Amino acid sequence: MRLLTLIGAALGAGLTVWLLYRVGLDHVLALLGSAGWGLLLLVGVHLMQMLLSGAGWRVVAGRADKPSVAAFVMLRWVREAVGNLLPVAQxxxxxxxxxxxxRRRMSLVAAAACTVCDLTVELVTQILFTLIGLVTILALLGPSRVTDAVVSGLGVACVAAFAFVAVQWLGVVGRMERVLGRLARRFNWPGxxxxxxxxxxxxxxxxxxxAMALAFCAHLAAWLLxxxxxxxxxxxxxxxxxxxxALVIESLSQAIKVAGFMVPASLGVLxxxxxxxxxxxxxxxxxSIALALLRRLREIAFGLPALAAWQWLEAGSAPRHRAPDRRPCGRPS
Structure with a gap:
């Protein structure tokens, strides 16, 4: 997997360099120079998106002893920065x-469960957001090769989302747990x-x-922002x-970013x-490339402090060994 990620990163970087060469680096840099302090406005808008996404994640967690909204927003900040800036898959x-x-106030089981559910809600709302973009582009421009490709991609995404949810509902995770448990006992695997x-x-x-409805609304609002x-x-x-x-460009570009998930930060693909x-x-x-690079600059401006915060959190919060909480997670307090 690491080799595939590195190959994807190399291909993505090569595609970016080729695009800059083809369209003219000087022209792109001149456009970026005209943006001025507009980057701060983009950071401000994205901060509001982060607040909505972090709040939605906390609602999904559904536990009385969960960390604060601020903690979830900070972890959402770190979570996004790792996917956007580090050479890892998304x-x-x-x-x-x-x-x-x-490492905070949740057991490993509760932390993993709420993150999986939050990812699911985010995936479903993104499909809806892309569908809104498709309807909008059809109203503006009518059918085209791009809309045909979007329809095909949406079909694949819907099947993937259905499979992702079905795996969680049909007990596949439980069966995997039992298999891992037997292997752990046989080979004495700790943890x-x-x-x-x-x-x-x-x-x-x-x-x-x-809780699911509130999280759905929060994530959809974040996409629309x-x-x-x-x-x-x-x-x-x-x-x-x-x-x-703008809605069409954002919805389709986010869908393209997800399609290139094996390429770190969708470099070149975006x-x-x-x-x-x-x-x-x-x-x-x-x-168009200046627009994409302005998005990249916002990701860097937003993400570098998040990576520093990640290291601070890793250093400052010793792991708390807790017995796994096997009770069903209740409604949020």
């Missing part, structure tokens, strides 16, 4: 988040017992419909656009996607 941040939650009860914990979280970020970015780059166009989507709305290739 799920690397979730493993870091589970580890840090388990495996700590994940016992994960299936029960996940199911318990899904049995809190109010990304539209404002694109709208502002286009304006500071000197290309005013409507919110409808830039190429912006070029393809941008042509639908009259954006020149240099402008």
């Amino acid at each position: 799920v690397g941040g979730e493993f870091v988040a589970v580890r840090l939650l388990a 495996i017992a700590e994940i016992g009860g994960l299936d029960q914990a996940i199911t318990g979280l899904y049995r809190a419909p109010r 990304g539209t404002v970020e694109i709208w502002i970015a286009l304006r500071v780059l000197g290309h005013p656009a409507g919110l409808a166009e 830039e190429g996607g912006f070029v393809v989507i941008g042509t639908l709305f009259g954006l020149s290739p240099p402008l």
